[in-house]
Amino acid sequence: MPELLDQLKELPPELLEALQMRMGEAALQPPPERAAPSVKDVRKAAEEQAPAIYSEVLASYCHPDAICHYDNLPEEERGKLLKALRITVEENFQHITHQLMIQGLSNKVSARASEQVRDSPLVRALRLVNKSEVLQLEAIEAVTASLGNWGRKMPRDIHVMQHMMSYKDHLSNFERGNDGSFKMLRTLQTNSTLIKPEAATGEPRNWHQLQPVAINALRLFGVASGKVLVGKLLVPPMVTVGITTLLQDEWGEVVQLGLYNQLPGGVSGHQAQELAEKRFPTGATLRIAEPFLKIFRDGKQGIRVDSPHDIRIAASGSVQDLSQCRESGNELYKMGQFEAALAEYWQGLHTCEEVAVLLSNRAQAHLKQKCWAEALGDSAAGLLLCPHGAKHQARYVLALEGLGFPDLAQRARSAFSNVTGPAEQLVQKTRAVVQITLKVHRTSVRSEESTTNHASLKEKGNMAFRQGHYSEAAAFYTKSLEGHPAAEEVANLLRNVALSSIRAGLLHDALAAAAASLRLQFHSKAVYHLAHALALLGELDLSEEVLENTETLTTLTQLAKEVATTKEYIRGKYSKDLVAAAGAKHFWPGKFIVDWASDAIAVERVEGKGRGLRSLRHIDFGDTLILQRPRGSVSTDATSELLTSTNTDSGLITDAASVKLTSKLTSMASKDQLLAQVLSNLDDGSGLERPVTSVHNFLDALQSSVLPLLLQQADFFPRAERVELSYARIQGVVKVNTHGNSKEALSNLQAGQSTHRESHFDKLMGGSTALYPAISLINHSNEPNCVLLPFLKDGEPQGLAVCAFRPILRGGELTLAYLDDPDAVKAKWGIS
Ligand SMILES: C[S@@+](CC[C@H](N)C(=O)[O-])C[C@H]1O[C@@H](n2cnc3c(N)ncnc32)[C@H](O)[C@@H]1O
Structure with a gap:
């Protein structure tokens, strides 16, 4: 319509006048401007139209195998296949357009392009997210070509060849990086509908009751409940955000694997690559419990595993020599990879x-x-x-x-x-x-x-x-x-x-x-x-x-x-000097900070806030109430490597440090029942009531649930007590109980600036994001009666102390200001 109006304006005046006489003045005026629909409405409309448009995309461009898969799926899982197709199309298009822009190419599909192109299912699909009239023709052609193999089952040799090519390319990326680290900014797209749905029960799995299943018997987008897939790893793994590798079952069928949250937290770049090669070597036997087959972003069928509880691995070769295990463990220890070193020693x-x-x-x-x-x-x-x-x-x-x-x-x-x-x-x-x-x-x-x-x-x-x-x-x-x-x-x-x-x-x-x-x-x-x-x-x-x-x-x-x-x-008197020394470089006189809580405080329900901490007797200004080391923390470096995680369902953006912390805690909790129990008792934002137990249970202290002189691993806990937490649950806990990156840092990152400016609070908390379970029980107030003080060692924060900032009467609630900015607190926790 605007174009037509422009053309009309160029007509000779007498013709324009004649037209006006025949059609009336109003017809040639631009239509009155309607209120622009809200972003939410546009989004909702796009979501409603997407399945129909994408089923046309599937029928028009994809291989008959993929169409056949779709036809054979139950109704509720067809939507998942279309969603997977949509992710491939949108991301490929975005990526290719970006490449073309870099190359300076811009042959656009404008409104003047042929009717056929403008009305093609792919263009209609892309317009769901690209509001602009301009789409690049080359990008459309490239996406069309890539869809030819989307969702197809690949022969073994092609699988292996493609993996090895990407693997070599991936390794050469490390060689190119001058400091050996992989400092590339990227966006991690996750989509909850395409992650294996969570099991209804949180019960630990009985591995020996699982029945073997062949790759050929797996159904797309379905969880093979009660089944286990056993196979050998065919190729060396490749680590990006997750670990990609190939598994061959005993019938010779091959499937791609996407393994997430399997490496010790905090490892990245070439270190992560080396660790993955050790942990998932070619030839090793892997068992995947209740596998979930999906179609990945690259259009390949494969199994995605998010939980460390879902896989078991047996090394391929002969039993490793003891001293060899010690040496390789020691090497990892020197690199600061304690969890990985432990795995070697235990082996x-x-x-x-x-x-x-x-x-x-x-x-x-x-x-x-x-x-x-x-x-x-x-x-x-x-x-x-x-x-x-x-x-x-x-x-x-x-x-x-x-x-x-x-x-x-x-x-x-x-x-x-x-x-x-x-x-x-x-x-x-x-x-x-x-x-x-x-x-x-x-x-x-x-x-x-x-x-x-x-x-x-x-x-x-x-x-x-x-x-x-x-x-x-x-x-x-x-x-x-x-x-x-x-x-x-x-x-x-x-x-x-x-x-x-x-x-x-x-x-x-x-x-x-x-x-x-x-x-x-x-x-x-x-x-x-x-x-x-x-x-x-x-x-x-x-x-x-x-x-x-x-x-x-x-x-x-x-x-x-x-x-x-x-x-x-x-045991002595807690000095008021502590609070006065808030800005000091060093306040804890010992070499280490122990987890400790005063017996003047207890966990209780607090009207409208879930649980909170209350004083059991009068507390003086300056009294120390809790001392705690972080359980899992990630440094601000995390931001230079992984930009953000975008959930394509909700549009929620999670900052990189939180993604890393969640991943780290997921991996740690799979080997540490005490951590799993602490996490399961923290608020995860689901609205479910969590138990009121002693503060002691939130501290890293001698716990009676661990049998004397035995380990804190699941094997030594009564079955009824064992806890297996999903990634999603831990994600909730991280969101509610850690403060994440500052708003400013996040917007810098989104604007493509990789420099992360650490806020005062970041520094206090020992990095971008860290979890302090006992301190997490304290609710927020804009006028708090407690403050957090860091325990610094060599200038690095090692832990936090909660000290009374004002006298607190018996029965009074302990409060902290989560962030100084009330708007930021409202945005993150919904507290006003
Ligand atoms: C770090 S946790 C605090 C402990 C939490 N109340 C519990 O039961 O585990 C943060 C959550 O507590 C609640 N909360 C904290 N301060 C609050 C306040 N002033 N008003 C209402 N809810 C609050 C919110 O649900 C928030 O997401």
């Missing part, structure tokens, strides 16, 4: 069955002599090496009973069997057991007597045992362990596990590994890790007990001093 440790058997035999000899504490230590150490060993499990239970803790023994029994039922959690008892067993560790120094034939020593031990000479048997087993070539290496590995676990925030694991290593060999480093883990768990008295009598060693003396200072500080 080695799980091959040491012989050492586990010796420990278990010695446990049995101790049981016979009623040396319960020694028996517990030995069977716990055996369980770390061989978590499913029935004898180790039975002896561990007997040792707990012998020690006089029938309820803990019952808890252990339900963790090791498949029975479900209530299992007691008693923190005082856990502490008591740890105390009794650690006393023994200090005395279990190995004799220097040399031993040569460990096998015959073991046999002698067995003979002595059969004859009822239990203490002799135990002595032979000890000697056999001393002579065993693997035992020393196991002790080394366990010490490395202890150190890496402390770094990775797995403090119960650190405690268990250090205690287990001391069952094999006395080493001051193991004592150090043990005492350090206990101190970080807030068990300062126990830590001091372990350090007693070892003060001759400088590192241990130093640690003892630090523990004493920390203790003094926590």
